[in-house]
Amino acid sequence: QTQSHIVGTLFPMSGSNAEFGTLYTNAVQLALDHITADRMLKSPIELRSQDSQATPQGGAVGMTRLATVDKASYVLLGFTGVSKAAAPIGGRNKVVMINGGGVGPDLATLSPYFVNIIPLANKEVTAILPWLAKEGLKRVALIYVDDPLGQSINQEFAAGLPKQGGTLVGAFSVPPTQQQFGAIAARVRDVKPDAVYFATPIGTQLSQMAKQLRDNGITQQFVTYSVGNLPSIVAQPESEGMIFTGQAADWTSNEPKIKRFVEGWRTKYKAEPVTYALNYYNGLMLFAMLAQGLERAGTPVTGETLLAELMRVRTFQLAGGEVTFDEHASASSAIQISRVHGGRSEKIG
Amino acid sequence: MTAYLLNLATLATIFGILAASLNVLIGYAGIFSVAHAVFFGVGAYAGAQVALNLVPDVLLASLAGGLLSGLLSLCLALPALRVRGEYFVAASLGLQMLAVTVFSEAHSLTGGHGGLVGIPPASLLGIDVSSPWRFLAVCVGALTLSLVSIAILMRGGFGRGLMAIRDSESAAEALGKNVPALKTIAVAIGCSLAGVAGTLFAFQLAFINVESFTLEQSVLLMAMVIIGGAGTLLGPLVGTLLLLLLPAVLSFIPFIPATEIGTVQQLVYGLAMTLLMIFRPAGLAAPSTGRR
Amino acid sequence: MLILQLLASGIQTGVLYGLTAAGFALIFGATRVFHVAHGATFVLAGYAFVLGAQAGLPWPVSCLLALVVAIGFGLFMDAFVYRPIQRHEGAFFTVFVAAFGASLVVQNLIQFCVGRGSVSVSTPLTRASEILPGLYVAPVFWIAIGVAVALFALVTMFLDRTDAGVALRGLSENPELLRAFGLSSRRLSALAFGIGSAMTVPGAILTAATSGIEPAAGAHVVLISLAAAVVGGIGSLRGAALAGLLLGITENLIIAVLDTQWSEAAGFLVLFAFILFRPSGLFGQAVRR
């Protein structure tokens, strides 16, 4: 028995985004179970958790703590603000940071040590545009949170829709704290869209948007990106029929890795898994693979060696399929389109 | 471990400056501002812009941050000259909410919700002070300077003038105090110091966005001052240490389940605030009241 | 039509703001306590209702449960937090910090016990139908107006007509003197907290039905209450209610021309302007010392 590998998590565990923190932690826990069961590593993995509160300051303090006190070589984190604050600290301390939740396009180039295992949001918009055209949904109204994510989605639509013969008939930005959407509904109705696209990174906000728009007589098609895959949203009656994109993650697939993840999740947490969870599951799995390679080669496992290993291998077989990292260590994988139906999500393309 | 402690210590120092500057308003001048984070923010953005676009010199950036905050503090002085007590609290609240909106909408100046990224490492008059130890030293220097100047000012006639206004504005006027001028200066001093703290914060984090300058931050700052003891020199520091380090200490407690750490922290935090106020209403650093 | 629709949603938001703000103003007016935990009362009432409904209780029972929880929390804060502090020097801001701490405790306790997401009740009453071309109004619109107006009338009548109401006004002026009259200032302040807290219940229940309620929802509620209480003139129920309505309408109407992130700011701009240009509020008397 040698020294254990320290892996940190830096998720919001309190405040309005704490639902994500719980989800991500569960995913990491499941991955750890599987890694241990498979005896992938010689030394055990030890998890250390810090609360980022989804704020930059929380992220900076937590990251420093993980990097310098806990001496983690590998940290899983999420949220754009947190990522931005943590990235320089992690970079300075040579800690590999895995982002599986934040999808702002400005995350791509934060630091060489900053790895995006989730396809960034602009890629999701690119994937939904043809589908909208195919369905004849020409007039699109966008409700977006005014942050880099929302802005980039807005730009993607404004540029991409006309090419497909559609128009962005209205783009309404909201602050991240907004909870009342009755008035927005009035404006959305006013522009007579065929489809309404929601771009908010906050799950509770998305569910409120969907409910209040439906309540206020908006019957048009709802569309969103991977955030729509949260269990609380899928379960909500007002989400019925909502379309969302996400990494290709087919829960019904027979591919053994994904099957193991889905079944493991169902037995352990008595719930349906979501894409975000898969990202963080894969995040820890990726660590195990990298560390396994290093252990075999007799190289010590540090942030530096892990990153070198990642950039050397580039392509990994993770649950849900093959993932390739580009020169900025940002992943790309296939995007799938799903629909909420009867409180479950089903793949439609 | 050292780096972690250094980081915490630096943050504590920065918040120490903030709390001490807020204390000038709350404790001495009786101006109950819940908009202090606004001036913290203004300083941070101004300092960060200087560092990003001109030179990453702490002194220059702090000067810019402090000056801009001091200028904009007129927004706070204006209502302070007209109303007191609850009305002023409400006014500063309004200012805080407006400022948050402006911070998140003025993309070209503040980067919006995305914030300003990649603030370069700090230097001081050409010397690199970006290493944790050196930057802590800079911050401690700034804190010491602030505390000393606050102490000197508040022990002297200026401080007495402010406290007189705090206790009875009309009596202070009747004794020849120029109330509007004294109040405006006090607000300007408090807010410029907050701006300096903001600049240091921007350098320390290398990334800032509106989330650090919200109402919660303002209330937290206020709690630091009140819990430590408003109107005392060391009270704000005590309050800062307590409120800033409490979460850090709690995170070392092993038996709290990882998923609940945040909630438990906040719970203890809130409980500590309430209980401290019930049992030490005058603040921790205040002398236990003798007569009366 | 857009304006009309926004006006409608402004009125619906506004009457509930007004009612909650009037509760805050009542408490502040009578006891001089800046009850920042008013938002926590709101959230607790909302959760009590939702949990009651989810447990299968009939809705009147759930409402009653919410009422009991709200009043209970108000009384608890009065007796165990504010009163001990006021027994000391009772500085205004000490109360502020203590109340803020208590709100944090409530928020995190709910997170701990119930969960972090928002909860809501589904009811067909929130489904809007087109009553005029382009104007969609849900039954809750009428319910909100009806309940708020009725409750507000009831409370103002109580304050104007009954002995206890007169005593509450006396309490706001001089609690010590009330004791010299042989009345219990404690019981009266409990009364103020009871009624004031009860006034959050309709807002909480209807919010749970329309937009769902989350542990952190209290902050916004208390901000609005505070702003409305000041714009209305501190201590004036009528002023607070009217200002609440005004803030709700402003927030919504502004969306016709600006993006939503400006709507809250617009409300606070109104507040700021009021303080600068009419510090006594809509109905208050000037304060200067």
Add this chain to the structure above:
Amino acid sequence: MKPAVDKALGRLRASGPAPSPAGLVPAIAVAGLSAGYGGRPVLSDLSLSVPESEVLCLIGHNGAGKSTLLKLLFGLHPPTGGTIRLRGTELVPHPSAMAAAGIAYVPEGRGVFPGLTVKENFRLALWSAGLKGGEAAARTEEVLVILPRIKEFWTKRAGQLSGGQQQMVSIGRALLSRPSILLLDEPSIGLAPKLFQDLMAPIRALQQQRGMTILLVEQNVGEAFAISDSVVVMKSGQVIERGVPADFADHARLMELF
């Protein structure tokens, strides 16, 4: 001059500290009473008896503890030791209990709610005395007979009244409960001397007619003595002298006592 004072002093000492007429239980008797604010003692081991149906004037230097004593007697401030007996029965003072036992208290300063009308001020007093309907009306009428001028400003806000009028309302509302014991704390402050006399004359008449007991704290010795039956002097939280007003007529002697 000097021998006269000595003689008066001698007579005072001979009469003893608490001359209560034999066989009559005093209306109020306190023994060994002590109290303070935040640990600072104000009253220490104070004993005093107020005979039934008398006007007892309590004088003493500023801060002697006179107001504190009245507050204690009405239960507005807790004692730290000693006993309070009301017509022989010991009780723990509490405002509502004291009010129910027939004591009324008129505090120092203006004892009215300035924002309420005179009528509403009276209404509160009636409510606290548990009086309703016809009975309340009768009591109000009764007080308005004693102090008829209150009718002139019946619907005005108390804050708009002059000091004398406010004091009249304050005493009037105290009379609503038909108290057998009235505690008056410096009713003359801020009032012109004649005003005070005019105000107190009907109260004195009522007192004699009903046999009410009045404990009057006053600084304006001249006016107060004119309507008092006996005088008690307090110094630093203790009773140091007791006598009848005539005993203190000598100015120099009075100054010495302060």
Add this chain to the structure above:
Amino acid sequence: MPGSLLSVRGLSKEFGGVKAIQSVDMDLVEGVVTALVGPNGAGKTTLFNLICGHISPDAGEVQLAGRPIRGERPHTIARLGIARSFQDLRLFGRMSVRDNVLSALEPTAWLWQPGGRRAARARLHKTEAALERTGLSALAGARAVDLSYAETKFLSLARILVTEARIWLLDEPASGLDPVSRARFVALLKEAVAAGVTVCLIEHNLDIVTELADRIAFLDRGRKLAEGEPAAILRDPELIGIYFGEPRR
């Protein structure tokens, strides 16, 4: 009027229908003690507030040694040498007794004080002397809120004592004092008058008025009804009727 240091001409003020002061003329003559007498609500305090600039008059003129001061800010008027006390004292409650007095000595306290250490020491000396005279030396370190009633009255006087004001406007400075303290208080005032201070005081206690005042100005319902020698005023049956009777509204 010859020797008039402060002159008030046609001063009027109305509060929402209440005519608190109606075209009042008054002169404070150097070295003369004027007592402002009148029933409650006569407008005495309001007159002080108008003179000191705490509220602005609707009409009228105020001159200090020939210089018009109407419309000046209160602190300017104070610095010109008019000191006032308040009916409700308005001490600086959370400051020490010493600081209460000291702050009265540094009206223009900016970020730094002119004169350096020596001037500061001189101010401290002056403060200690004032505390000594008012009998507060032993309490110099106590907070003002912790003082007893009589002590607060003396502190209020000490704050005025240290200023170099030529005119003192005192609003019921001795009300509620016990006879001994009152005697001490009056003695202090007499000393000040002897030293050349011009005093105007509002007082209900006619003993004090007769003991101190050289002149009486009689106010009722905002109007000055009479002014003159105390003996003359106090003999006027009509004025006495108003003063000792209830004010009729």
